[in-house]
Amino acid sequence: MREFRYERAADMAGALTLLAAEPGARPLGGGTxxxxxxxxxxxxxxxxxxxxxxxxxxxxxxxxxxxxxGATVTNxxxxxxxxxxxxxxxxxxxxLAGASGQLRNMAxxxxxLLQRTRCGYFTDAAAPCNKRSPGSGCAALTGEHRNHAVLGASPHCVAVHPSDMAVALAAFDAVVVYETLDGPGELPLAEFYRPVDSNPQxxxxxxPGALITGVVLPPAPVAAASRYRKVRERASYAFAIGSLAAALDIRDGIVHDVRLAFGAVASRPWRARQAERALTGGPADAAAFAAxxxxxxxxxxxxxxxxYKLPLMRNLAVSVLTELAEEAAR
Incomplete structure (x- = not known):
């Protein structure tokens, strides 16, 4: 590890000033x-x-x-x-699905929200990776890509976003709040992550120089009937190969409101708006969920x-939505 300086910020203005004064500076939360x-x-x-x-x-x-x-709330x-x-x-x-208790206590x-992809080519300094070294190529395209993106990827990068938390936040229309030396700002989570396009870095x-200060969850009554389901290659803590955040409001057998977000299928949490539109106003049954x-x-x-991620995500959506529908009928 190369040498680096360490400063503990006493206030927001001090943190922003330190980050602006040093182009190679990074904010430190839990550091996990x-x-x-x-x-x-x-x-x-x-x-x-x-x-x-x-x-x-x-x-x-x-x-x-x-x-x-708040941004420094631990997981x-x-x-x-x-x-x-x-x-x-x-x-x-x-x-709770995202990491061990020790990591959650620090993260x-x-x-x-800002964690980097776990693509093996990104974390290998000797491998080509456009996200780490723009213009060097994407080794995953012709290499190991079993766990990589099936939605929203590009010829420049097929890595997936690793966060479980961000998938649930995406389903509930979270807004990221930040501070800069010029004042505060906010970004809906749907706009916070850029499309991968030709600049995956x-x-x-x-x-530039912004610090996340928090995340705002708008009121969402449907969220009270929600579930997160994660599929991974081993039972112990591991990154998802597919995940789903879902919420369902059913009235008289008809879907009144639904929220769906997919994880581990794209470079960002994937809000499944096409599926939401297909379900809203229709029957709450397995055939509709599959369609x-x-x-x-x-x-x-x-x-x-x-x-394999396509049938996995289809089956995951049908399973979780069916469970929520059955619970609503009790």
């Missing part, structure tokens, strides 16, 4: 992803700015009935919070070795 990348030589920051003394560690109700989650505290468990249970389930909400739409999933996956472009 950044420090690993530094050890591998993938990230080489000249300065780490520790944010853990900033007043961003609370979960609070908003005036309109939503929740505001453990997020998953255990009673309002999250009661009003957005899929979010709590996603966080932060802001850091989770540009992962988010955050302005909606097929409509969403019609745009998929699998690689030679990851086509």
């Amino acid at each position: 992803n950044l420090v690993d990348l530094m050890k591998n030589g993938i990230e080489r920051p000249a300065l780490l700015v520790d944010l853990r003394d900033l007043p961003l560690g609370r979960i609070e109700p908003t005036a309109d009935g939503g929740l505001r989650i 453990s505290d997020l998953a255990a919070h009673p309002d999250v468990r009661r009003r957005y249970p899929a979010l709590a389930q996603a966080v 932060t909400v802001g850091g989770n 540009l992962e988010t739409a955050l302005p 909606a999933a097929d409509a969403e996956l019609a745009a998929a472009r699998p690689l030679p070795h990851n086509g």
